[in-house]
Amino acid sequence: MSSDLFQYIIRLGDNALINGQRLAEWCGRGPFLEEDLALANTALDLIGRARMLLSYAGEVEGQGRSEDDLAYFRNEREFRNFLIMELPVGDFAFTTARQFFVDAYDYYYYRALQDATDTTLAAIAAKTLKECEYHLRHSSEWMVRLGDGTAQSQARLTRAVAELMPFTPEFFAADEIDQVMQEQGIGVDLDTVATLWNNEVDRVLREAALARPPLSFTRGGGRQGLHSEHMGFLLAEMQSLQRTYPGLQW
């Protein structure tokens, strides 16, 4: 049971960590100063969330692994994030579309997780929900601004949405761990989250004057540790310092 809980928390933690790591690549490269600050601030929230979750995962595991051990000393196959998180940042439209899909998911997921019987997860969820809400508002507005903007911004966002949509069904593919956690009153009902997420996506796409692309294929595997070719490069950059000088502190 505790290993199911460990895996469950690791998944949440890895999603936040890898999303935060990707988003942080924009720091100093944002399209303009205000957006640079927004992207970096959001990345900071995500990494803060990852720290809380990975610390707790280490506690649950009970083998003395810290948040840093889990972030820097696991190999690619041991990471459990959704594939969408590790995709390269792309252009600003791609980053915006990914963030919107993820923010909407996080918002409804953590809103439900607040009621978890596990008090630590419930506390993390309540804390993180306030930030998710702010992120969602920000990325939704950019969706509308780019989608209902110039021919150029609309073309780029349309392409980004089409590229990213096949990665979203992985959000809702419940497996045994999800089922066990839900039975214990910890995990959330993914069907409910899916309905809310779909409504939100439809609403914002409509406002952005974009058609929702049909789903001809889907991509997944991150939750089983089967990652895309981008993951190794991401980890190499993220982990190189700790791997070179284990235990190094600022």
Place this chain on the structure above:
Amino acid sequence: MASKPAAALLATDMRAKQVSSPPPYTATGGLSAGSGIRQARRILEQVADPEIPVLTIADLGILRALRWRHDRLQVIITPTYSGCPAMQTIADDIRAALNRNGYTRVEVITQLAPPWTTDWLSAAGRKKLLQYGIVPPAGSTSKQSLRVPVTGLACPRCQSANTEEISRFGSTPCKALYRCNACLEPFDYFKCL
């Protein structure tokens, strides 16, 4: 994360404290552990926030509780934002301030529940913020104030309500950037959370 039923713990811990290690400021003689807490609180009420130095951690509502756990003084703090980089500095500053004043065994514990809200900003803190040029959170926390842009904030310099948001994210996670259309100066707004 490490929230414990404080009331029952406190009483026994205070007794243990008196037996195992005398308060560090014995010059005054016979101080109870209770006043040790009061003294420590007074010390911590002077610890400034590293990002907004006009505010203390008490003004911000980051400082939640103090208690003895055997011979260790536990300081319970709560983070403002999950990723706020100031939290590490704040924990270090707390330890340093207490160590300087003779509290040698200090443990800083981060507690997440209930989550921090700008409603915990003290009245004095709100006043200090405004004098410093940062507009304090408008009203109390609600979904509305977070998702809908806040309009009509009074400029901290010229008091005009003709102001607009220019960036939802500012120099620290807790602030947004506004501009006054009357005096044309930008100013920080402390977001509602």
